[in-house]
Amino acid sequence: MTSTAPHAPPPAQPDRDLIVRVRDLRKQYDVHEKDPGFLGSLRAFVRRQTRTVHAVRGVSFDLHAGEVIGFLGPNGAGKTTTLKMLSGLLHPSGGEVRVGGFEPRRRQTAFLRTITLVMGQKQQLLWDLPALDSFRVNQAVYEIPDDQFHATMREFDDVLNLGPILRKQVRKLSLGERMKCELAAALLHRPKVLFLDEPTIGLDVNMQHNVREFIRAYNERERATVILTSHYMADVTALARRILIIDGGAIRHDGDLADLTARGTGRKTIKLQLTRPITAEALAPYGDVIRADGLDAELSVPRADVSARAAALLGALEVADLTVEDPPIEDVIGQLFGHPEGTQP
Numbered sequence: 001m002t003s004t005a006p007h008a009p010p011p012a013q014p015d016r017d018l019i020v021r022v023r024d025l026r027k028q029y030d031v032h033e034k035d036p037g038f039l040g041s042l043r044a045f046v047r048r049q050t051r052t053v054h055a056v057r058g059v060s061f062d063l064h065a066g067e068v069i070g071f072l073g074p075n076g077a078g079k080t081t082t083l084k085m086l087s088g089l090l091h092p093s094g095g096e097v098r099v100g101g102f103e104p105r106r107r108q109t110a111f112l113r114t115i116t117l118v119m120g121q122k123q124q125l126l127w128d129l130p131a132l133d134s135f136r137v138n139q140a141v142y143e144i145p146d147d148q149f150h151a152t153m154r155e156f157d158d159v160l161n162l163g164p165i166l167r168k169q170v171r172k173l174s175l176g177e178r179m180k181c182e183l184a185a186a187l188l189h190r191p192k193v194l195f196l197d198e199p200t201i202g203l204d205v206n207m208q209h210n211v212r213e214f215i216r217a218y219n220e221r222e223r224a225t226v227i228l229t230s231h232y233m234a235d236v237t238a239l240a241r242r243i244l245i246i247d248g249g250a251i252r253h254d255g256d257l258a259d260l261t262a263r264g265t266g267r268k269t270i271k272l273q274l275t276r277p278i279t280a281e282a283l284a285p286y287g288d289v290i291r292a293d294g295l296d297a298e299l300s301v302p303r304a305d306v307s308a309r310a311a312a313l314l315g316a317l318e319v320a321d322l323t324v325e326d327p328p329i330e331d332v333i334g335q336l337f338g339h340p341e342g343t344q345p
């Protein structure tokens with residue numbers, strides 16, 4: 001008789017696709033406070049008063065290769081502080097972070113080659129020199145071989161049309177031109193993890209679109225992992241499937257964009273185009289009037305009543321076009337977290 005020894009369970013496979021692992025991450029700042037004026041300064045000099053600001057309070061999440069997440073929250077929610085800890089610029093007060101297997105705070109060379117941090121409100125390009133000089137500096141810093149440098153420049157130029165602006169002094173570039181160069185400079189070393197903090201801030205709609213398309217193409221080509229914060233929901237809805245919402249330093253939602261919209265306000269928006277001008281009063285019986293500008297109107301109605309209200313509108317008015325949409329994501333987020341103005345500053 002033969003006996004078969006029970007098979008040992010196979011060893012757990014490491015999750016090779018796990019790129020960012022954050023556990024119970026915390027950051028607090030000790031802020032010195034003083035009352036205004038000379039007396040306040042004197043008092044603070046004699047007895048220093050300190051207050052602790054809990055900017056990030058126990059945040060946990062995982063990100064896999066190629067994933068793009070929208071990292072949203074109202075002003076002061078803790079987004080920038082989290083991104084700075086992920087990129088090693090700030091040391092956490094507690095918890096764990098791993099990015100590409102590295103501990104960011106150690107800022108090892110291999111880690112710095114893996115990541116990039118773009119802050120729309122801060123510039124990295126040398127102000128008095130042409131952008132091309134900053135690109136050359138980055139080439140030297142990251143030890144990018146010449147052929148790779150030229151190939152990357154050609155590829156970025158195809159999408160961003162950098163040619164005409166590379167030799168102009170950075171201080172003379174428009175905001176949009178500068179942002180294109182900032183992004184290209186930040187991605188020259190082909191990082192696998194992108195921390196993008198408001199990359200489209202202040203740009204006009206066209207330029208926002210260009211920057212978005214550039215990020216999308218880069219993400220697809222490199223299978224890069226992207227964390228994106230933006231006050232422009234169009235950036236988020238165009239690029240991210242998954243949304244992380246932070247408020248008061250803690251994660252309030254981590255899931256699909258679609259789930260968030262469904263969880264939303266319980267209402268839908270009916271958009272109307274009419275053949276005759278109409279007033280808000282005349283539309284009021286059909287729902288909450290958001291807008292009534294002559295031939296265009298928008299109504300907010302409960303989700304459950306959409307069909308009945310749409311049928312009533314089509315029956316009673318001369319409607320050229322009628323569409324039903326989810327409310328803007330800003331409204332959904334604003335309502336969920338008690339910031340009625342959404343995440344707009």
Ligand SMILES: Nc1ncnc2c1ncn2[C@@H]1O[C@H](COP(=O)(O)OP(=O)(O)OP(=O)(O)O)[C@@H](O)[C@H]1O
Nearest residue numbers: 029031053055073074075076077078079080081082
């Ligand atoms: N160096 C600092 N010293 C003291 N408090 C700080 C410091 N940096 C940030 N904070 C505070 O920490 C909290 C989180 O700030 P953080 O910049 O991370 O928010 P945010 O979500 O990026 O906001 P915004 O959308 O306005 O940029 C805020 O209350 C902010 O005032």
